[in-house]
Amino acid sequence: MTLSSERFTAIVEAYGSQPARWPAEERALAIAYSAAHPEAQALQTEFRALDDMLDQFQVADLSLLERNVLSQVARTSEGNVFDHLLDWLLPHSEKLAAWLWRPALVACMPLVCGILLADYFSFGIEGVQNSREEELYLLSLNDYTETFE
Amino acid sequence: MVRALSRLSSAETCGTSDNALAAAGLRSTVLKMTDDQELMTAIQAGNARAYESAVKKHLKSISHYAFRMLGDSKDTEDITQETFLRLWTHADTWRSEKASVSTWLHRITHNLCIDYMRKDKSAITSEYLDEHESSERPAELPDREVRLTSLKEALAQLPERQRSAIVLNHYHGFSNREIAEIMDISVDALESILARARRGLKAELLATMGPNKNN
Structure with a gap:
């Protein structure tokens, strides 16, 4: 089983020149193809410059950020x-x-x-259990004139 | 899991170096799965120690991924905190058969970064560019610094998905399937995005530095 030149080109264009980043299932075939074809090696060399530049970009020290996140995490948990x-x-x-x-x-x-x-808090609402005298008194206050007419 | 373990024991009995390597690889995969499963089960049960252990394990990778996506330490801190908050509150949505915890967390970070960048496009200012832009001109910087600044500028100008794909592929060592899982795309689509990203970077670097320095 071999790799086509188109597929090798697609792999290098997508994953770069370093075999470690190539798809695991095609890596061995791609390495064998590169060893047998000078134009494949030339393509790898072309993309190696970009990979080397990407390698140089390392993230600065984020230890303060990491401490902040860890303290936040402790509060959350x-x-x-x-x-x-x-x-x-x-x-x-x-x-x-x-x-x-x-x-x-x-x-x-x-x-x-x-x-x-x-x-x-009942807010001043009291029970409605009035005594008999209180009920008679309240009845006496009603206006019954219209009823008698 | 049982099938994987039985494959592991049968591979170990074969005795050849290839099989031993395969067995070692399989064992590490199985251990990783078991570790992830145990850790997440403990987090789901509200175990704070398990949670802190998971955070310590993934903090560097998550914060570096967010920083390379956003280029600003304040935003990186916000996104990292939100990612780990979701680990605590949404641990029950993780499925061991779908993704490893690392892939799952990077997917959360990826989605948060994309949302953030789409909401506030002007916020994609690069702190990692400012350190050089402030005082010195490129001509006064050493050659390596000029190349690095140009690379960071070119990365910052890539569309979000292309930047994410190249960062996950080049710096985080994920396989193509894992990156496709993180970005919720097919492997074919990932290859297309990666190829466009590399072409874009090459063209941008060629334009800023000339053909001699890039090749």
């Missing part, structure tokens, strides 16, 4: 109080539980908080 509360209520066990119950619980929490707050 620690989670907040709400996450810890959720984990305590519903620890990660099954995917179904995680997908259904946790969002449902989160959705219910404002409702529960609202009920508790409303129960605690």
Whole structure:
């Protein structure tokens, strides 16, 4: 099995001159083709200059950036109080539980908080259990003139 | 996994050097798969130590990829942080049969970089260019520095996908299938993009430095 010249050209044009970057399944064939064909070696030489230049471009020191990311990561993985509360209520066990119950619980929490707050702060609304005397007094204040006419 | 391990044990019993090499390669692949699987299972279960271990393992590669794509350390930091945040929050979307953790993370970074560059095209200013553009003129710089500056300029001018393909191929050692997976394209499309990228770089360098310096 051999490689065609078109395929060798396509490989070098795409992956460059260095065999280590060529597709693994065609590497051996391409190396053999290059060894047997001077024009293939010339093509590799043509692309080697670009690869050499690309090799020179090394990323500057990013250690500060990496430290920042690691400290952010530590904060993320620690989670907040709400996450810890959720984990305590519903620890990660099954995917179904995680997908259904946790969002449902989160959705219910404002409702529960609202009920508790409303129960605690009645905002001056008192019970409607009036005494018999109070009801008679309130009835006496009504205007019954139209009814009698 | 079981099939891979049985292939591994049968390769080891053959005794030839080729088979030994194949066995070593297969063993490393299997170990890598197991490592990835264990790490991601732990992260999915909310294990902070596993998460930090995964971050430390992939941080350099992810940050360097983002820097070569964006050329700015502030944006690189944002994209890197977002990538690892997604590792924590979306770990359950990773599938071992589809991609390695490294490929999966680079895919997230690739998508974030592309989104970022499309939203704010003016932001593709290159910090790695500024260091030379600020004070010295190219004529006053050593030859190697001039070539490097020209290369960085040429890379910065490539379309996003071409830049991504060449960075992943040349600097990160991914195979063509892995790069195609990261970029969500076919291997044929990847080859076409890579060839255009190299042609573009050569033409740009030829235009700025002349034929003698590039060839």
